[in-house]
Amino acid sequence: MAPTVRFNPEKFFRVFEDHLTAVRNMAEAMESIGDPRDVCVVKAMKAAEIYLQDILKAVESGKKFLWHEFLLLPELFMSFPGVQPYMSETLCGFLCLVEPEGLTPYIDSARNIGLPPDICPTDSGLLGCVLEEIQPPAHVIVSPTTPCDSALSAYQIIQKLMDVPVVYCDTPYWHDERGIELYERHIWKMIRQVEEILGVSMDWDKCREHIRMANESMELFYAEGEMRKLKPCPHPGKLPFYHFLFFEVASGTDYLLDVCKFILEDSRKLAAEKKGAVQDERIRLLLYNPDPVYDTGIHDWLEDEYKAVTAMTLFGHPTATFIDPSTPETIVRDYAWKMMNICMARQYRGPHEFFVDDMVAAIDGWDVDAVIVTAHIPCKHGQGAHGFIREACRERDKPLLVHEIDVQDPRPVSIDKTREAVAEFLETQVLPYK
Numbered sequence: 001m002a003p004t005v006r007f008n009p010e011k012f013f014r015v016f017e018d019h020l021t022a023v024r025n026m027a028e029a030m031e032s033i034g035d036p037r038d039v040c041v042v043k044a045m046k047a048a049e050i051y052l053q054d055i056l057k058a059v060e061s062g063k064k065f066l067w068h069e070f071l072l073l074p075e076l077f078m079s080f081p082g083v084q085p086y087m088s089e090t091l092c093g094f095l096c097l098v099e100p101e102g103l104t105p106y107i108d109s110a111r112n113i114g115l116p117p118d119i120c121p122t123d124s125g126l127l128g129c130v131l132e133e134i135q136p137p138a139h140v141i142v143s144p145t146t147p148c149d150s151a152l153s154a155y156q157i158i159q160k161l162m163d164v165p166v167v168y169c170d171t172p173y174w175h176d177e178r179g180i181e182l183y184e185r186h187i188w189k190m191i192r193q194v195e196e197i198l199g200v201s202m203d204w205d206k207c208r209e210h211i212r213m214a215n216e217s218m219e220l221f222y223a224e225g226e227m228r229k230l231k232p233c234p235h236p237g238k239l240p241f242y243h244f245l246f247f248e249v250a251s252g253t254d255y256l257l258d259v260c261k262f263i264l265e266d267s268r269k270l271a272a273e274k275k276g277a278v279q280d281e282r283i284r285l286l287l288y289n290p291d292p293v294y295d296t297g298i299h300d301w302l303e304d305e306y307k308a309v310t311a312m313t314l315f316g317h318p319t320a321t322f323i324d325p326s327t328p329e330t331i332v333r334d335y336a337w338k339m340m341n342i343c344m345a346r347q348y349r350g351p352h353e354f355f356v357d358d359m360v361a362a363i364d365g366w367d368v369d370a371v372i373v374t375a376h377i378p379c380k381h382g383q384g385a386h387g388f389i390r391e392a393c394r395e396r397d398k399p400l401l402v403h404e405i406d407v408q409d410p411r412p413v414s415i416d417k418t419r420e421a422v423a424e425f426l427e428t429q430v431l432p433y434k
């Protein structure tokens, strides 16, 4: 079948170059405002510049592109010679981060060809970016079957539209030996298929280097998570989102490692000076579901208006495992296990206990006063967990706000409405009992 959607260099370069400028401008604006809470975010945005530049250079030099879904981290894909890994959902994250309605034209584009509105904007947005021909070329796409059917639907349509091979890795339901073995086999099959499709062979020595950098970055991420247990919490509530986002696009690179080192050093410096994002913390919050991507500033607002720091978030909660780089066998097996344990892949599959147990561990571990759950409207799996979440918070006597929003599209529930709901929650259910 001839592809309906092709690589369109003109549109791709226009969008990516504009986007690179927007990311640069955002970092410069933050630097000139000089809010100390932005220091690490600026560092992360500079890493985003490197990532975007790499994508632009790879297209210019005619490299082959391997798109990977966001729940397969890229450290494994950097060692296929001459191949550029690209997280398929890159624009879905970044577009609404720099401009609240940045992703909405693409969501609409997918809906206009009939994609139902209850498909996650991560996937409708991705399909829209494909339809509008603003993505880089794809020579092969790899995707797990997590986190949900939304992703599967979008990837199947993309496969047809672009006539590109999509290799699926079937993520197991359970967290057990049988599950790990199954996923390990699927990762091996995926590597073999990519080698065959692209006509390359994995360079395992190079792979070991990327795995070492990915491990070190993850160790630093864990250490930063520990620092967030301090009172005052050294870093602001918005940082974990940016921090984890860059693992999804750049895990295994030296520039992500550099960002992780910088964040931890800054945290230690602030802690030694007894400084925090909010000096006189009144409330410690847990946000356990995705942040509203178009309004990460909600955390600054919480800190300024209520002295409420989001001590931990779903994205910031370190749950991923490590990879033994000794042999290809250990790498593949541990990569499979790691991908079953990264944020979302771990909590959004299997029984609801997977989500609730992690949420409870975060409530206890970061000693929070209250919990906010962004009830992402199209997330059927997430919506199904609300009863369990309510029960767990009630048992622990933790006030809970379950607030419906679309985390990448501010049209169904506006930024103002969300802030009103959060304000009412804090004023009526948290502050009076402090």
Ligand code: SF4
Residues within 6 Å of the ligand: 120, 121, 122, 147, 148, 149, 150, 151, 290, 344, 348, 376, 378, 379, 380, 381, 382
């Ligand atoms: S937020 Fe929910 S609907 Fe969206 S990708 Fe994750 S699991 Fe799927």
